[in-house]
Amino acid sequence: GAGVSQSPSNKVTEKGKDVELRCDPISGHTALYWYRQRLGQGLEFLIYFQGNSAPDKSGLPSDRFSAERTGESVSTLTIQRTQQEDSAVYLCASSLMVGTDTQYFGPGTRLTVL
Amino acid sequence: GENVEQHPSTLSVQEGDSAVIKCTYSDSASNYFPWYKQELGKGSQLIIDIRSNVGEKKDQRIAVTLNKTAKHFSLHITETQPEDSAVYFCAATPPSGGYNKLIFGAGTRLAVHP
Numbered sequence: 001g002a003g004v005s006q007s008p009s010n011k012v013t014e015k016g017k018d019v020e021l022r023c024d025p026i027s028g029h030t031a032l033y034w035y036r037q038r039l040g041q042g043l044e045f046l047i048y049f050q051g052n053s054a055p056d057k058s059g060l061p062s063d064r065f066s067a068e069r070t071g072e073s074v075s076t077l078t079i080q081r082t083q084q085e086d087s088a089v090y091l092c093a094s095s096l097m098v099g100t101d102t103q104y105f106g107p108g109t110r111l112t113v114l
Numbered sequence: 115g116e117n118v119e120q121h122p123s124t125l126s127v128q129e130g131d132s133a134v135i136k137c138t139y140s141d142s143a144s145n146y147f148p149w150y151k152q153e154l155g156k157g158s159q160l161i162i163d164i165r166s167n168v169g170e171k172k173d174q175r176i177a178v179t180l181n182k183t184a185k186h187f188s189l190h191i192t193e194t195q196p197e198d199s200a201v202y203f204c205a206a207t208p209p210s211g212g213y214n215k216l217i218f219g220a221g222t223r224l225a226v227h228p
Binding site for chain 1: 157163203215216217218219220
């Protein structure tokens with residue numbers, strides 16, 4: 001079946017603008033995760049959704065970052081007033097259920113803040 | 115919190131040789147250890163994982179070993195092929211309310227030369 005999809009694949013924006021990144025998880029997956037990967041670095045956990053609720057937002061770098069998930073499917077990550085240090089690849093993953101279950105990653109959105 | 119160290123950062127081998135990538139983790143309660151392969155334009159794909167109740171797992175040319183006492187785990191690729199060239203990430207999952215908060219290593223760039 002279809003994997004995790006993300007859009008847009010690339011986003012270039014100017015400093016100070018808001019951006020929205022979208023993630024479509026695998027159908028039926030209840031858990032959804034957002035990660036950030038800066039150039040040459042590993043993936044950093046941002047936020048996790050169980051259904052539509054986000055029990056752990058501890059990885060969000062600042063209050064400019066927020067995320068929501070509706071209908072136990074699509075999730076959007078919003079970055080307000082973007083800064084150059086927000087430039088990174090933002091990756092979404094989903095898993096069938098909570099617990100030690102395999103996470104399937106999307107291809108990511110490459111965000112460049114000029 | 116959990117911290118994952120990954121070595122080496124780059125690895126160059128000749129086709130047919132073996133490649134070994136090592137990771138150490140800090141939280142002895144971590145119980146799930148996946149390995150992801152990241153290729154340009156293809157996103158991150160799970161290639162193998164191991165749970166803390168197992169010491170070794172093998173899938174064709176890929177194997178992972180886990181030493182819980184020493185808190186390290188390794189990826190072994192035998193008979194390497196040029197298509198194995200990619201960035202490989204290890205991750206560990208500390209107990210976090212029952213869900214998978216993956217903590218990643220910084221990655222290893224593997225180059226397999228024909």
